[in-house]
Amino acid sequence: MTASTLTPEARDRLYAGCANAISEAGPERESLFLARLALLLFERLGDETQGHQALADALEALPTPSLSASESQGD
Numbered sequence: 195m196t197a198s199t200l201t202p203e204a205r206d207r208l209y210a211g212c213a214n215a216i217s218e219a220g221p222e223r224e225s226l227f228l229a230r231l232a233l234l235l236f237e238r239l240g241d242e243t244q245g246h247q248a249l250a251d252a253l254e255a256l257p258t259p260s261l262s263a264s265e266s267q268g269d
Contacts, residue, residue, distance in 0.1 A: 200208070212231075219227035236245040 215231075216224055216227060232249075236242075236248075239245055239248075
């Protein structure tokens, strides 16, 4: 994958915007929202190989949710 051209501040803003959009979609539509977002971003990327690499990279660095995260959501 190529190096990011986003500043750390821009990454933080996009991360917050993504988290807010996921919350707005709600638990019942979260997976659909994320799949649609990924497809739209893949289309803008315009490179299937890089899209597959991004999927692999995201899975590789995916953290395991902590118990405290579940408890803060009222589970």
